Amino acid sequence: MTLTEQTTELLNTAARAAADALGEDLVAIDVTGTLPFSDVFLIVTADNPRHLRGVKSGIEDDVYAALGRSPRVEGNEASEWLLLDYGDVAVHIFQREARDFYALDKLWNQAPRVNITEVQATR
Template identity: 70%
Template sequence: MTLQPGTEQLVAEVAAAASDALAEDIVGIDVTGVLPFSDAFVIVTADNPRHLRGVRSAVQDEVHAALGRSPRVEGDENSDWLLLDYGDVVVHIFLPEARDYYALDSLWGRSPRVFLNLAAKIN
């Protein structure tokens, strides 16, 4: 499957915002046709709780500025995993231990990865 252009743009905006906020291990996964509620996941890691909140804010602000979209947020300020639900794209922001524990990368290992051109953002 391939992502629709609007979904692809949202994934790109989310990944760029997360990268700008210095999130690590940014992965896009195409779950089109596999899940009825989403077309893609973006999974990222933040170093600590403060960084997790910063990544969340950066993604929300940049996506809203670029596309006028706001997510439904799951998790609270003290969580080790925040979820931003944009409908067609779900963003998972983890602390390292939680990412290792839930292992979404492995769980969706057979789903195609989405190419994220983050090199263009590094100067």
């Protein structure tokens, strides 16, 4: 499927913010044809709880500054997995062990990937 310009801008802003906060292993998965409530997942790895909170804050701040959008947040400060739900873009921020355990990358391995390498290369 094809992402809208608005969704692509949100995805790129969130990915750039995650990369700027030193989030790792960024993967974007196009779920437009599969899920009715989201168009793309952005999956990010953080090293520890403090880093996870930093990545979350960086994404929230940058997306709000650029696009005026705030997410619905699932998870709390003690979580190993935070979800920033912007509707069309769902950002999953995992600590490494949780990402390995839940394996969203593998669960969605049949869904197309969205190229965000240019975003990651700017950090």
